[in-house]
Amino acid sequence: MATQARARAEKRDNATLEDDLSLPENYTPYVPLHKRRAEKYSKLSAKKGGLDFGSGYAGSGSDQGTTRKPRNGSNDEDSDQNNSDDEITAPKTGPRSGVSLIEQSVEIRKAQFSAEEQKTDGQKALEEEAKILAAVAERKQLASAEEISKGIVYTDPIKTTWTPPRHVREMSEEQLAAIRSKYHIDADGENMPPVIKAFRDMKFPQPVMDYLKNKGIKMPTPIQMQGLPVALSGRDMIGIAFTGSGKTLSFTLPLVMRALEEETKMPLAKGEGPIGMIVCPSRELARQTYEGFVGIADMLHKGGYAQLKVLLCMGGINMQEQASIFHGGIHIVVATPGRLQDMLAKKKFNLDLCTYMCMDEADRMLDMGFEEEVRTILSYFKHQRQTILYSATMPKKIQDFARSALVQPVTVNVGRAGAANLDVIQEVEYVKQEAKIVYLLECLQKTPPPVLIFAENKNDVDDIQEYLLLKGVETVAIHGSKTQEEREYAINAFKSYQKDVLVATDVASKGLDFAEIHHVILFDMPKEIEDYVHRIGRTGRSGKTGIATTFINMNSSEQILLDLKHLLKEAKQRVPPVLEALEDPTEKYKEMGVAGGCGYCGGLGHRVTECPKLEQQQKTKNSGMSRPSERAGNEM
Incomplete structure (x- = not known):
């Protein structure tokens, strides 16, 4: 038996040897998958400069000790048969597939941390502020719903027939730049219209020149030198200039000329018009602007030109009193947002022919919550219009937001946006809360009447008026809770010098022109620095000087006092010791090489990371509440 088994084994070995000898010459013995991959990676490593692509791949080399098995449980031979050579030699997950995601994440974080460490403190501060501004930026375009839905985008400004005189057109850019530099005019935009130093060169008719002469206006102010040519050329514009610098004429005269041209x-006919409109945030400002239009229109009519009809559209008045204007076409509308929206909804008139829209005190209007009303008004336009925005305080946030509605806008800036009028002497006094109303009598002795007193809330206005009347001072008051008749009586009596003192809330701070006021008293410091600039701007107008006295105490927030401190330094005014003693957090930013103030509200005494206005608006937005009663009192 053993002999037979040995014989069978020898026969099997001989057969195996014969099979081996019969193998084809091009036969390649089987190489395991992980070895083939390791060989492929070594070749790639040689091509890429010696980088070991396979060292981090599990099972890529023979020194790994173990081989990675396929997930489906098949062996290497099955995998080799089911996959092409390309699929085998090139891993789908990349050269670092053997490094876990957690390890890769750690490496990325280390790299980011290393790059972050190399940034300066100033760069880090600017990046943080940029993130905050981007988070609070308005995403919704300031345009009508129809334009947004249809994707209507205007690329070219409106064309007008007005052209500058030849001698102005022939001036070189260097000459125009020298004029702008002399009058501190900062103009930015494409195809900038020239700056013009005389009303005569702006081609106004003789009745308009006579109107200006009667008003004592001999030459244009810096904002008018550049603003009037821009508006007359049909360009969209953002105009920024300090209070009392003549912004009103910069947008009323171009509208008068356009309406006169269309009427000529x-x-x-009946039911047509207006040609253009002015939108104002308060009734008092709308009334003042309306009276200016009426004065120019009457002067033109006396000079033999067509009669221009102006409609005042605001809350608190009976529109039936102006029914005669609706019998013919309406050339110009001066309105507050709420009443204008109501009149358009009732189809009292339409904007089919309207090609000119100006928003006076535009930033304050949007800030007071009129944004939705403005969007609704824009939806009534049937075609492109020229849009002009004016204000004394225009933070960069509002400028960027407003540009979404403008076509190739021109920005005209005389001085820093939000800066105080240099013709106003600013005096800041620390007065205890209980002593303020008594100290008013002493402050009234600084200058002869008329004097304007601002208070933050309506109750203080009433208390101050009652106290001064008891002391024998002729005083009137206005605030949002008074009737329109009471408000108009107070304004007219004060302007006609029948009353010596006007006590008011912020309804009298925006744009109102009291030419002879030499003294403004701020009974309390407002909550926003822009309101302070508008309040003190009621004096020192048209080149005249004035005094502004502000009461501060422990009730004033530290942020607003820091803004006030920087504003006084900018205007080279005396800074009281109580403000000098305040620790200034912006000093650390100066040390880091970061200049400027808040990019959100424009305040100089803080950065956007500590902006009280932004904080308050976020609280209001989160609580779902509307802004304070200021809006309700001003408008509908």
Whole structure:
């Protein structure tokens, strides 16, 4: 038996040897998958400069000790048969597939941390502020719903027939730049219209020149030198200039000229118009602007030109009193947002022919919550319009937001946006809360009447008026809770010098022109520095000087006092010791090489990371509440 088994084994070995000898010459013995991959990676490593692509791949080399098995449980031979050579030699997950995601994440974080360490403190501060501004930026375009839905985008400004005189057109850019530099005019935009130093060169008719002469206006102010040519050229514009610098004429005269041109070409019929409109945040400002238009229109009519009809559209007045204007076409509308929206909804008039829209005190209007009303008004336009925005305080946030509605806008800035009028002497006094109303009598002795007193809330206005009346001072008051008749009586009596003192809330701080006021008293410091600039701007107008006295105490927030401190330094005014003693957090930013103030509200005494206005608006937005009663009192 053993002999037979040995014989069978020898026969099997001989057969195996014969099979081996019969193998083809090009036969390649089987190489395991992980070895083939290791060989492929070594070749790639040689091509890439010696980088070991396979060292981090599990099972890539023979020194790994173990081989990675396929997930489906098949062996290497099955995998080799089911996959092409390309799929085998090139891993789908990349050269670092053997490094876990956690390890890769750690490496990325280390790299980011290393890059972050190399940044300066100033760069880190600017990046943080940029993130905050981007988070609070308005995403919704300031345009009508129809334009947004249809994707209507205007690329070219409106064309007008006005052209500068030849001698102005022939001036070189260097000459124009020298004029702008002399009058501190900062103008930015494409195809900038020239700056013009005389009303005569702006081609106004003689009745308009007579109107200006009667008003004592001999030459344009810096904002008018550049603002009037821009508006007359049909360009969209953002105009920024300190209070009392003549912004109103910069947007009323171009509208008068456009309405006069349209009426001359083809008189408006009943139901047509307006040609243009001015939107104001308060009734008092709308009334003042309306009276200016009426004065110019009457002067033109006396000079033999067509009669221009102006409609005042605001809350608190009976529109039936102006029914005669609706009998013919309306050339110009001066309105507050709420009443204008109501009149358009009732189809009292339409904006089919309207090609000119100006928002006076635009930043304050948007800030007071009129944004939705403005969007609704824009939806009534049927075609492109020229849009002009004016204000004394225009933070960069509002400028960027407003540009979404403008076509190739021109920005005209005389001085820093939000800066105080240099013709106003600013005096800041520390007065205890209980002593303020008594100290008013002493402050009234600084200058002769008329004097304007601002208070933050309506109750203080009433208390101050009652106290001064008891002391024998002729005083009137206005605030949002008074009737329109009471408000108009107070304004007219004060302007006509029948009353010596006007006590008011912020309804009298925006744009109102009291030419002869030499003294403004701020009974309390406002909550926003922009309101302070507008309040003190009621004096020192049209080149005249004035005094502004502000009461501060422990009730004033530290942030607003820091803004006030920087504003006084900027205007080279005396800074009281109580403000000098305040620790200034912006000093650390100066040391880091970061200049400027808050990019959100424009305050100089803080950065956007500590902006009280932003904090308050976020609280209001989160609580779902509307802004304070200021809006309700001003408008509808």
